[in-house]
Amino acid sequence: MRLLPVLEGLHSAEAFNRPFLESFLELVKRVEQQPEGFADALRGRVIATVFEEPSTRTRLSFEAAAHRLGAGVITVADPGSSSASKGETLRDSARVIGGYADLLVWRHPRDGASRLVAQCAGVPVVNGGDGRLGHPTQTLLDLYTLHQQWGSLQGRTIGILGDLLHGRTARSLAWGLAVMGARVVVLPGPGLDWETGFERRILDRFSYRLQRVRHPLFRAWTGAAEARLLAPEGLTQGRLFAGDAQSLDHLDALYLTRLQAERGAGERSQGVFPGLLVAQLRDPLLAKAVFLHPLPRRQELPEEVDRDPRALYFEQARLGPLVRQAVFLAMIRSDLHPLPPLQPLPAGSADHALGACPNRNCISHAEQVRAPWRVEGRIRRTFLCAYCDTVLEVHYVGCRSSRRVHPAHSPQVPKILPENLRPFPSRDYALDQGYLWGGA
Amino acid sequence: MRLLPVLEGLHSAEAFNRPFLESFLELVKRVEQQPEGFADALRGRVIATVFEEPSTRTRLSFEAAAHRLGAGVITVADPGSSSASKGETLRDSARVIGGYADLLVWRHPRDGASRLVAQCAGVPVVNGGDGRLGHPTQTLLDLYTLHQQWGSLQGRTIGILGDLLHGRTARSLAWGLAVMGARVVVLPGPGLDWETGFERRILDRFSYRLQRVRHPLFRAWTGAAEARLLAPEGLTQGRLFAGDAQSLDHLDALYLTRLQAERGAGERSQGVFPGLLVAQLRDPLLAKAVFLHPLPRRQELPEEVDRDPRALYFEQARLGPLVRQAVFLAMIRSDLHPLPPLQPLPAGSADHALGACPNRNCISHAEQVRAPWRVEGRIRRTFLCAYCDTVLEVHYVGCRSSRRVHPAHSPQVPKILPENLRPFPSRDYALDQGYLWGGA
């Protein structure tokens, strides 16, 4: 296995940064404007699409992209042919198929699978969706669709509506929008919110602030009159978290996510429907909003909306192969359009003391390996599983250089250089390892 | 959805006309004679093959054709990945995959699915087989195989033997043969005849007449000494339907269709076997006949026949990719070999009054949409479901211009321009809609 910091490929939206994204969107535009200029860019190359979880449209979109660049495609589309069903580790599958192709697109039901595949493959790996967490090429596609409309996303207000808990696209998009300086209105259906820790990481990383906004439609969608707004600090106005929420007068985009059929039906009967109703199309909040949806849709997006000029979701789908062409070019023909580097996500090595990743769906459990950890945050250090980004319970933090250990929240901890950090589950464990008590 | 009249693509043999077919067969010959001239004709294009019903050989044949033209292929071969199993409409699948490819080949278990896909896809759609009805590229292949043997099909006599009820190829072929002026001997196994309405439409459209012919082999195949012959009016001789059937002395081709294993066995025990027996090979009726079969075969075509020089069915199969190359060229490289237009099949819009399509296997039921209708016939107007060509029960017909309604069989009805026709299930309904009684 290779160390995570040097992983090649595209694994999560969390590695995006503004220079990378801006240059990437430019590359997409170049390919769109002169596709024939790239028709042979991957001639003689082979791209493997391995879908251990079915997703016909995502697979076809990647494969169409490969063909449009002249690459050959080898594919595993049947979960029954997956490594797991053969009693083989994902690591071995990645090692072998990595030897056959110049780039792997991998989709897997487990969180963090893409990074583990990349550790073993020896060639760049593009995450085709893993577990609940990541779907970074969908986010690139979403961002390009909006970019085509507006040019810049800075300061735009995008509502993300529906099932934020189970959908991987919503989390990735929120992260991508924050990179671009956009404002995100979080509109989960009842019981369908994402976890607090996730949102906190966005606020911390991008110096965003959390506001409250209100609008009558919010109650119809979420059951609550108020919604959370994630916005750049500089843009924040008014009394935040102090008394009443501000009224929001418009959305620039409404991003809908798929609803489980059972769930949606039940909530609708109580007056809440975390989807778009035809009657809501005339609401001023949406007057200038475009509608996006990663598709497939269910009843949260009625077919009647298709005829509305604000409906962009089929255009969004149509752009899938184009954006993925740019992803392939970025990964294996960087000579044609050099891109600024992705955000490094440095990771330590696995530490027995921290125990197994608390996320039962983390790939580390299925593969029976100890997950490495990585650290995030400048003011408060957050320790994450380096595969699945789950926040780890770290109560004490040591410095490998000074050999002193502190409580996790001690003001000493942010002063420790990242490469010297060592997380501990308990003080006793740290002392056993020869660390001295450094105090809070 | 786009209006059916402007549908691009190839959906049913019923859209064929003589100039189109003759030019098409010429195109096939061109590709056969200089394949390397077309090796890059679709370079940079992507063709999607979507098989929501398995048919390995048809899929491979289309895909080989695409590769021989330099196209990339994206494919859905597993019915488990189909739209239906994901709870998505076929309409949405067509919209999304239509955005990924330059042409779609679609196979679906429902009658009329190809036309509905074409309404949504935005790119040409080739029917890879839908329901019991259509398989137009198989017919093109069958016609080209015969054309290779004979040059012209005009006046040739082709027997179609076996299961005409369930097989889609037999219906499409009969239609194609009629376009080319050939004579068709209808030889269904017991209980395996096609519906009367279908045959009547052929007679009407092509000014064919129905004769009766007899031959001892017919009893062995169908259980009856006489068989129906569909032939151009000009060629009709003798006393038709007046007394005895004419004896038929030879067939130019015998087209066999697949028999369900259970069915065939039962009938054979009663002396009837709707297939070819080795002993029949020496019968003078078949002395000059070539044998065709869409394959796969069962016991209706014994392997011993393979060595017979009249056996053309493997050559027929071998021509599949070639003919489908020509189909792709006709659809997306019409600049290379312009073809006369297909027969337009004008369709009205769905009319609530007519109710659901009576064919339970029509795609309109699965998609929960109201099927549009179309009209056929010059002397007697026949109203058909515009998806699945099922004859609709129309008892009254109005004229949108004169606002008068007549019984369907009134001599006034053929005088109404097709674009003014409006079908009604009942007279009362028409009067309620403001139509005046125009009389019989």
Place this chain on the structure above:
Amino acid sequence: MRLLPVLEGLHSAEAFNRPFLESFLELVKRVEQQPEGFADALRGRVIATVFEEPSTRTRLSFEAAAHRLGAGVITVADPGSSSASKGETLRDSARVIGGYADLLVWRHPRDGASRLVAQCAGVPVVNGGDGRLGHPTQTLLDLYTLHQQWGSLQGRTIGILGDLLHGRTARSLAWGLAVMGARVVVLPGPGLDWETGFERRILDRFSYRLQRVRHPLFRAWTGAAEARLLAPEGLTQGRLFAGDAQSLDHLDALYLTRLQAERGAGERSQGVFPGLLVAQLRDPLLAKAVFLHPLPRRQELPEEVDRDPRALYFEQARLGPLVRQAVFLAMIRSDLHPLPPLQPLPAGSADHALGACPNRNCISHAEQVRAPWRVEGRIRRTFLCAYCDTVLEVHYVGCRSSRRVHPAHSPQVPKILPENLRPFPSRDYALDQGYLWGGA
């Protein structure tokens, strides 16, 4: 069906000979050194991969090879789409798909399927693995991996360890090693040995002798302190089969094969484990050995070995597409690098008298055909099923020229020209056929 002697394609390692293999390994090297020189070698060609038994990695390896040569690929990856599940014979599937492609790669669960496919296909057929017997491209890959290490294989000592009974790769490799003059140490797990008849054919064909060798590790792997060594006669030293076995001091390579999970576990508990243990890595026997494995592995090859520089198995896997590129070139672009011919395996026609092939897994049973036979051996004639190479019970042998019949072991039999041989199950049957008793 075509006669087996003229079969095109690559069906079993038994057709290899030294000049062919040496020239082939040179071709692989050429492709490895200048891949771009072959990037268009199969442009406009179509290769079909038909996997009626799943094997994702083998399929991907073949398909990557095809793409790297510019060929189009059509594929049947789902056993549920196989001919058998459609009630079609394998013969018909081969005939039809053979009409679509320039070369077929076929994998099938039945022994000998590849040869039957080749009889019908009309194009070259490459065995992608059939039944327990053949996997010749894996052997080419194994040989190339060793060739890369050593240059010549002559005189090298290779241990083959594990499940020799069920694995097809071990048998094919033993044959290939004998062709190249290498020494093979046979190391089966308890109850996992291959059949005696197989080994005897190697000894006979290559003038090899059987020795006994011993080493403490052998007991740990097989339960017996001694193992069989197959070696060229010229190299044999010491007292063979006379008293004690010679001690073996080193292996040049250890070839591991996959172990059934249940089986391995049970044996391990009794001190025997037909796989490699980490502790054994330091044994002098393995000091210079490289480790190969056809993958996927189970517990017989612990992941800890991966870091060992002797571990070649992922490099071996990585070479799969390269070696298969050379296979395709050898089959359909022999103009680019002419190869000496494969060993002909002449076959007689099926003879009713010999009855069905005794191997119940022979393709002849599934296809309900009578298998042809072929003959091997110069001193003692061995009659084999020409599909699956199973040794047939032949007690009497006639000469078609002299019309005399002899007991199978009569010294007269080797004098009969192969084309005049006629095997009989009994003396009476031969006499009934008009043969005269020729005596022993």
